[in-house]
Each structure stands twice: as structure tokens, then as C-alpha cells.
Amino acid sequence: MIKMFTTQLSGLFNRIADKEEFSIEDGARLLAQASIGEGSIFIKGFAEMECVTLEAVYGREPLQGAKALDTVDDVSEADRVLLISRFSNDEEAVSLAKQLVDNGVPFAAISGTVSTEGDSLAELADIHIDTKLIKGMLPGEELGERVGFPSSMAALYIYFLIKFSFEEMLEEY
Template sequence: MLKIFSTQVAGLLKSISDKEEQSIEESSRLLAQSVLSEGTVYFKGFYEMEAVVSEALSGENKFRAGANFTEVELSDLLPVDSVVVATRYLDDEKAVELCSEVRKTTECNVILIGGRRKDAEMNVNPDDFADIVIDTKAVRGLVPLDDGTRLGLPSGLTALFAYYALFLTTEEILEEYDE
């Protein structure tokens, strides 16, 4: 099982790296603008995606100008701020509601990270609620069982990979301005 899981995870990470490169680059530009404009980059995670918030704010590689979204009121958000929302699935009701509220209330950037299920399974279009969407590609378990079910949905793992892609790309952009 572990061999199947690790092979499948490696494939997902490569897919994120290849297919989400443009979204990551665009997101990083927006986040770098927030940092350079002395704005704040707020992080909000739903469910297991609190790991992204923890990594961004307390990890070895903290995000510059990062803050916990739960510690701010919507009315206090500034146009130079950005909000990064991480959730298991891009059509998660709580995440979509939060992104929608932020977009209605403020002019700050909203970046949504999560797995994009097939259109037939999704009840909303996440692109309508976020400036940029990063698909973690994790939408089902990776290890098939004899009864047809699957185990090992690596949503937290792929979201952390997406976070590091954002972090590293943003740092690369900011280094050009630091010189």
C-alpha cells in the first residue's frame, strides 16, 4: 500500500508543479505586492488545512507579513492585503462563503487552495469567488481497496506543497526587490 501511495503522491506533486505553475506565479506576484505595499497576507485553513496556517505563521519558513485570518475583522482588511484560504475541496461551502464575503466586503486579493472535483460533482465555480485558484489535485483516496473504496486522501500534504510553492516563488520575487 505504501508503495502505491508514495508513487501516487509523487504524481500529484508533479502535476501541481506542472499544471498550477501559472496560478502559483500569479498568486505569488499578488502576495509580493501585499508585502511590498506593507499590507498583510492573511491565512485561513478549514479542517486539516489548518496545517497551512500553522506552517505559514509558525513554521521554519514563515510567510513575510503573514497573519491569522481569524484575528481580523473583515472591515479591517485593506486593499493592499491578501487572503489565502485553504480547504479540502474548492467548492467547500464554508470556504466559498468566506471568499465570497471577503470579495464583497473588501478590495483585497483572495487566493483559494484546494482540490478541484469534476464539474459534475461541484455545486459552485470557485473561480467566481477567488482572484486565483490553486488546485491541489487531491480529490480522492489514492490507494484502492478490494471492495472498491480508496484510502489515503493527501489533501493536507498537497496543500502544504502548494503553500511551499507559493512561499518559495514569493520569496524569489521579493529577493529581486531586496537587492
């Protein structure tokens, strides 16, 4: 199981790097606008995705200017927001995204894109980065069952790619 999971995880990271490269750079550019201007970068992770907020704000190498998002009332049009959820149709994340749109606050989102009839982070966000993860990566014991759903690992991987691009942009500026 360890080797299979490691192989699948490596493949996931490669798919993200290959397919989401431009969205990752665009997301970094969007966040850099706050650092270059008068704004702040607010980060909000939902459920297990709060790990990205913790890494960005309290990690060994925090993201310059990052703050945890508590309420939309703290955010202005000069600020930028990064939302992270397991799936693009997460009700709480979509609700917050709608508030940001209504307030004219640009934001990027990281989530697994699922088809939905309602609103979606993939549609609401200025930049959406797909984790490419909507089901478990390994076959389970039961027929048709899938296990091993490393959504937080995928989100952290994307976060670090954004962070590296962000820092390169600020150095050039």
C-alpha cells in the same frame, strides 16, 4: 501499500508542479503585492488545511508578513488573503470568499476543484490553485473504495512552492 502510496504521492506532486506552475507564480505575485505595499498577508485554512496557516505563521521559516485570518473585519483592500480548503465547494470557504469579493480584497485559494452548481473558490478567487486531489489515491478493500487522501500534504506542497516564488520575487524587488 507504502510503495504504491509513495509513487502516487510523487505523481501528484509532479502533476501539481507541471499543471499549476503559472497559477502558483500568480498566487505568489498576488501575495507579494501586500508585502511590497502597505498590506498584510492573511491565511485561512479550513479543517485539516489549517496546517498551512500554522506552517506559514509559526513554522521554522514563516512566510514574511503572514498572519492567521480570524475575521474579515481585520482585512483591508491593501491586504491579500490565501484561503485553503479540501474542496472548491466548501461552504465555509465559499462564504468567506464571497465576503472578500464584496469587500474588494484580492485573494488566492488552494483547493481540489470539484464541479458544482453553486459558487466555487475556483470561480471566486483571483487566483485558484488546484490540488488535483478529489478522491483517495489507492484502491481500498471494498469494491470501488479509494483510500489515502493526502489533501493537507498537497496543500503544504503548494504552499511551499508559493513561498519559494514569493521570496524570489521579493529578492528581485
